[in-house]
Amino acid sequence: xxxxxxxxxxxxxxxxxxxxxxxxxxxxxxxxxxxxxxxxxxxxxxxxxxxxxxxxxxxxxxxxxxxxxxxxxxxxxxxxxxxxxxxxxxxxxxxxxxxxxxxxxxxxxxxxxxxxxxxxxxxxxxxxxxxxxxxxxxxxxxxxxxxxxxxxxxxxxxxxxxxxxxxxxxxxxxxxxxxxxxxxxxxxxxxxxxxxxxxxxxxxxxxxxxxxxxxxxxxxxxxxxxxxxxxxxxxxxxxxxxxxxxxxxxxxxxxxxxxxxxxxxxxxxxxxxxxxxxxxxxxxxxxxx
Ligand code: R5P
Numbered sequence: 001x002x003x004x005x006x007x008x009x010x011x012x013x014x015x016x017x018x019x020x021x022x023x024x025x026x027x028x029x030x031x032x033x034x035x036x037x038x039x040x041x042x043x044x045x046x047x048x049x050x051x052x053x054x055x056x057x058x059x060x061x062x063x064x065x066x067x068x069x070x071x072x073x074x075x076x077x078x079x080x081x082x083x084x085x086x087x088x089x090x091x092x093x094x095x096x097x098x099x100x101x102x103x104x105x106x107x108x109x110x111x112x113x114x115x116x117x118x119x120x121x122x123x124x125x126x127x128x129x130x131x132x133x134x135x136x137x138x139x140x141x142x143x144x145x146x147x148x149x150x151x152x153x154x155x156x157x158x159x160x161x162x163x164x165x166x167x168x169x170x171x172x173x174x175x176x177x178x179x180x181x182x183x184x185x186x187x188x189x190x191x192x193x194x195x196x197x198x199x200x201x202x203x204x205x206x207x208x209x210x211x212x213x214x215x216x217x218x219x220x221x222x223x224x225x226x227x228x229x230x231x232x233x234x235x236x237x238x239x240x241x242x243x244x245x246x247x248x249x250x251x252x253x254x255x256x257x258x259x260x261x262x263x264x265x266x267x268x269x270x271x272x273x274x275x276x277x278x279x280x281x282x283x284x285x286x287x288x289x
Contacts, residue, residue, distance in 0.1 A: 001048045004041070004068070012268055012280065013052040016083065019284035027051075027068050035060075039067040041075070048079040050287065051115075056247050056270045058088035062107070069114045081117040083287070085269035085279050086245045090124045090134065104134050112137035119286055121145050121269055121279060122216050122244045126168055143286055145244050145267050146172055148277045150179035152265065153212065153242065160210040160240070165189055165199060165227040172244070173214045187227060199226040207235035217245045218264070221252030225259035238262050246272035 002023045005013025010026070017024035030038040037060060049072060055061055069080055092103035111118060112135040119141045123131055131142040153160070153176065162182050164173035166189035177184040188200040213227050218241070228239040239261055246266035256264055268275040 001050065002042075002046050004045075004049050004051050006053045006064075009053045009271070011271075012054070012085070012278075015278060015280035016050075016052050016283055019280045020287060022050075027064075029064055037064050037067070039064050039071065041068060041071050045072060045075055045077050047077060048081075049077055050081040050083055052083045054086040054270050055084045055088035056086050056245070062088070066114065079116050080114075081119065081287070082111065082115040083119045083283055085121045085267070085283070086247075087118075087120040087123045091126070093125075093127050093134075108134035109137065111135055112140065117141070119143065119283060121267070121282070122172065124168070124216055141286055143282055144172075144175065145269070145277065145279060145282065146175040147179055148267065148279070148282060149214070149242055149244070150176045152277050153182065154180055158210055160212040161185065161206075163187060163201075163211050163213050163227065163231070165213060165215055165223045169215050172216060176214060187230075189223060195220050195222050197222045197226050199223070199230050201227075201230050201234060206231055208237045210238045211236050211240070213239065213241040213261075215241070215243050217247055218243045218252060218256075218266075219247045219249050221248070221255035221259075224261065224264075225255045228256075228259040228261050232260055240265065242266070243274075245269045246274050248272055248274075 002025050003013055003017040005026050014024050025042040028040040089103040089107040095102055115138050117139040121143045122145055123142055131140040162173050162177055162184040164170055164186040170186050173184050185202045190198045211231055213224055218224055224241050231239050240263040241261055242265045244267050264274040265276045266274040267277040267279050
């Protein structure tokens with residue numbers, strides 16, 4: 001078995017290969033001037049391979065994975081797995097207006113037809129609770145980074161209060177609280193647009209408290225920023241945040257800085273300077289099972 005990585009996700013691919021004691025090889029990508037991708041696989045492949053690449057900025061990466069997977073099949077590879085710690089298109093799980101694509105279902109079906117096994121971490125499942133419902137044609141494995149996040153928080157000097165910014169975050173906040181014994185609360189979020197969210201904090205005393213906001217994704221940063229602003233208004237002493245998938249689109253970093261977040265911590269699901277938790281041991285354990 002070999003791990004096939006990509007230049008933009010090289011460190012994580014190599015760490016996974018090392019954790020498994022497997023050979024790391026790289027898929028070469030050339031971008032033509034018009035934006036098309038040329039995908040070249042290593043010359044010699046085993047019967048079983050694992051592609052390792054997170055699917056943030058997904059559109060180009062999905063096409064490249066499709067080309068890589070089909071080429072590997074044409075070369076005779078029998079078992080192909082995908083390790084994508086961040087799995088894209090999971091948030092659009094229903095048609096909110098007539099004609100809208102239910103991306104979770106369509107992309108899930110497509111990936112399931114391509115790969116024999118798909119491993120991801122804390123996918124954003126809202127209206128379903130089993131990843132196999134989104135990816136029916138493959139062995140779909142959903143891991144959770146909450147234990148690693150708990151260990152990280154337990155190594156910090158002062159115990160914080162954990163706060164989830166919305167009802168969807170409850171699943172992760174609750175698990176971390178169970179592992180660490182930390183206090184936790186959940187706020188209420190109303191989303192009015194991609195960059196417009198309103199946060200209503202629970203009616204407890206935040207004065208002089210150390211708070212860690214916990215969420216699965218930071219994308220535009222508005223959810224975390226609005227939560228932090230509300231906490232500061234209520235007298236919180238320090239606000240930090242811990243997220244699984246640091247997407248950080250556009251001006252998200254500045255938005256968080258302006259909201260007076262002291263530290264942002266994340267897993268290495270996506271490359272970002274906030275990465276403090278490596279997922280390789282978790283992923284390797286799941287692959288070995
Ligand atoms: C959605 O409910 C997710 O859990 C995150 O809260 C959301 O994706 C964060 O997005 P943004 O950073 O754009 O507010």
